[in-house]
Amino acid sequence: VPCYYRGCDNQADTKEHVPPKAFFPKDQRDQLLTVPSCKSHNNSKTNDDTYVLTHICMNASPSNGAREIFSKKILPQLGYNDDAFRKMLLKGSEHYDNGTGRYHVDVERFDDFFTALSMGIVYKTCGGQLPNSYSIGHIYHNFQDDNENPEYKTLKGHIGSLYSGTPLHFLDFGQPDTRNEKIYTVKLFGVPGFCSSITVDHLFFGSFRVTSMLSKKWGAV
Ligand SMILES: [Zn+2]
Numbered sequence: 001v002p003c004y005y006r007g008c009d010n011q012a013d014t015k016e017h018v019p020p021k022a023f024f025p026k027d028q029r030d031q032l033l034t035v036p037s038c039k040s041h042n043n044s045k046t047n048d049d050t051y052v053l054t055h056i057c058m059n060a061s062p063s064n065g066a067r068e069i070f071s072k073k074i075l076p077q078l079g080y081n082d083d084a085f086r087k088m089l090l091k092g093s094e095h096y097d098n099g100t101g102r103y104h105v106d107v108e109r110f111d112d113f114f115t116a117l118s119m120g121i122v123y124k125t126c127g128g129q130l131p132n133s134y135s136i137g138h139i140y141h142n143f144q145d146d147n148e149n150p151e152y153k154t155l156k157g158h159i160g161s162l163y164s165g166t167p168l169h170f171l172d173f174g175q176p177d178t179r180n181e182k183i184y185t186v187k188l189f190g191v192p193g194f195c196s197s198i199t200v201d202h203l204f205f206g207s208f209r210v211t212s213m214l215s216k217k218w219g220a221v
Helices: 046-060 064-078 080-090 107-126 150-162
Strands: 014-017 034-037 134-140 184-189 198-204 208-216
Touching: 034 107, 046 064, 046 080, 046 107, 046 208, 107 134, 107 184, 107 198, 107 208
Parallel strands: none
Antiparallel strands: 014 034, 134 208, 184 198, 198 208
C-alpha cells in the first residue's frame, strides 16, 4: 500500500490519523479517520500539531468544545520542557496598553499542517494520492492576515458564501465519513476522478474554518 503523502514512494506500514489523534480527547477517539502512512510521514510533526491545535482552540473560543480540548490537551503541556511550549506560543506576540494582546501565527506551520491534512482527506475519499498536477493553497477565515494580494482578498471575501451550502450534485466529490462532528467536519467539492480543481472546506468546533484550494495546473495531465 502506498503512503498517503503526495509523491512519497515508501511502503505504508503505519496508520496516520486525519486530523491527528492529538485533536481528540482519549474518551472521544472512537471511529477516527486513518490513512496508510510511512513511518516518516506519521507523527513527524507532533509539535506542529499541538501548535496548530492551540491556535484553533484560542480562535474558536467561546465554543464549549474548544474550551474543553484546550483545558484537557493544551493546558497540561504549557508547563513542560522549561516552558518551551509557552515560549513558542508567545513568540512574536504583542501586548497593548489596555491589557489585550495579539498572538503571532506561524503561517508556515499552518500551511504544512493543512497541506498534509488535505492530502489525507483526499486519499481517504479517492483511495489514492493527490496527483502532482495540483498546487495547494489555504485560506484561514478566522485570522486577520496581512496578505494584500487583491486576488486573495477577493477570494477570502467571497469564498464563505460560495461553499457554505450543499454542493450542486455534479460538484459533489464525496465526503469522508467524519464521525466526530463536534470537533471536525470536512466537505470536498470538485469533479470525481481528479478531473477538476478540488476545494476542501475544514471546520473545527463549528467555528474555525479553513478552505484549502487544490488547483489543477493548466496543461497538466
Ligand atoms: Zn510517506
